Amino acid sequence: MADTLEMIGKEKLLALLRNMLTIRRTEEQVVKLYAAGKVYGGVHTYIGEEAVATGVCAHLRKEDPVFSTHRGHGHALSKGVTPREIIAEILGRVTGCSGGRGGSMHMFKPEVGFMGSSGIVGPCIGLAAGTAYSAKLLKLDRVGVAFFGDGASNNGLFHEAINMSSAWGLPVVFVCENNMYATEVPFAKVAKVQDVAARAQSYGLPGVVVDGNDVVAVYQAAGEAVRRARAGEGPTLLECKTYRIRAHSEGMRDAGYRTADEIAAWKGRDPIKAFQARVVDSGVASQAELEQIDAEVKATAEEAVTFALNSPMPEPASVTAHVYSVE
């Protein structure tokens, strides 16, 4: 185990930690803003699932397009969208990454390869496959990535796009964040086979199951999937088993479909705390070093709130701009 950490190296390990903390601390601010009534629309947090986006995106370059979900803050932050741009977007400001057009569910920053979170479950799978098709056609060294949940895996597009990607050897990684519930419908009640990755066999691509709360495990599995894609060896379906700690959506009643014991058990497997302990125990970094990182990240998240609250609203007349490429 210590060998694994050694192989990854201190710098990368601390970068993984910093990224997970950036997601957590930014979303904690969002939760507070929501509770204070400052958020206009729906917000889905990624708290508890940070290891997935972190471990995958650590292998991506700016030009590798990532297509995300309704629970997309973590993907956006991992791809290089800033806490300022995230919080400003959620507060409907012109300084948000979508200029206030989208809010939590419609974040875009193609400049860093973040191709959008989405209010519809599933499309990211086909879009990532398509970006891989264009990469191959245009001979660009680019890997497409789709993040999606267990919910999307029961959508027809999952099967159609993965089948075509495999048939045509496209450079794409399909990352299923299996958090066990599609909104509030348990995966166990709507699928006979509990491993989404097992479906890969039907389409002739590797299907890998990994502990989605273990950032090192995700990092290693994603590294192989991205390497394969880049080398022209085709797509991979990577299933990360994880858990959403908060309600499906902020302000939503979180009862009747899962137990308090289950939530408590998964809280005990917090990906950030587990990784911090591992880093300290293995002697990679000291507790003080980790606290220093957390303090910096917290300050950045808090400053992002101030920035967002002080940012102007978008111009009302701009709402009809960009319906077409030429006005």
Place this chain on the structure above:
Amino acid sequence: MREMTFVDAAREGLAEEMARDASIFVVGEGIGARGGNFNTTVGLYDLYGEQRLRDTPISERGFTSMCVGAAATGARPVIDFMFIDFMTDAFGEMFNQMAKLQWMSSGRLKMPVVVRGCVGVGPSNAAHHSGNYSPFFMHIPGFHVVMPTTPADAKGLMKTAIRSDDPVLFLEHKNLLPLKGPVPDGEHLVPLGKAAIAREGKDVTLVGIAFMVKQALAAADQLAKDGISAEVIDPRSLAPLDIDTVLASVHKTGRLLVVDEDFAPCGAAAEIATQVMERGFDDLDAPVKRLNGLFCPAPYSPALMQNLLPTPPTIVQAVRDLLAE
């Protein structure tokens, strides 16, 4: 000038653009070596190969979504649905992604996709191979919709559609595909949003949609024998709609009949009539009239098709009624 069929002219436009721009690729069922059910891609596979003429599984939603992803990242896909009815399985991807990504990304993503497919009620084509659907897309911000009716416009609008950075629905009426007409040599582009006056006249304006332009022209021939001079307008683009050309005609004639084989409620004719009433009310000597296909799915038996669609005689009668107002 050369004479060629509608389908050959559209294919020539596609072939010229594919030669010019290597980022263009076509997807569809049987559009590869076979050349397309309607011969839309005959000969292109030999020139450009599998990567650019991609035969797909019957996964309309899947390949449409993939084309959206490809278009957002530098490629220029042409989706060949064969029959436009098959597009309905992909409607969510078209409505929620293709049409909205430019707006949602504040113009940072482009969406150069051409969606083509045959429309129209054909003989005994029945309920699943006869759709028109153009009003669906006129209703959605983000789409252009073109319905050329001549071979020259088929070529010119195909080339313009491919060069557009916006999604363009290129709808081809089945009855028009084999019809021949003159097509200019060399580079020929037809702008989006520009109607054509198919026949000049002074007593009444007929706006035809797709194949109904031909039917309206036949009706105009008939009316001319009785000394009635009908002007026939072919909008060519339904979105954007060139209402100015219609208004200028109505200014001259004072009377407007819109003929569309598609359904009346919320259709192209409803939109044209409303815009003319909003902006050309003072020019109207009679209420705007529309003539549509019956409000039911398309049937199989020839007997059931008898009264389904506007025909030259029913158009002639509608014009007489309009002139009697």
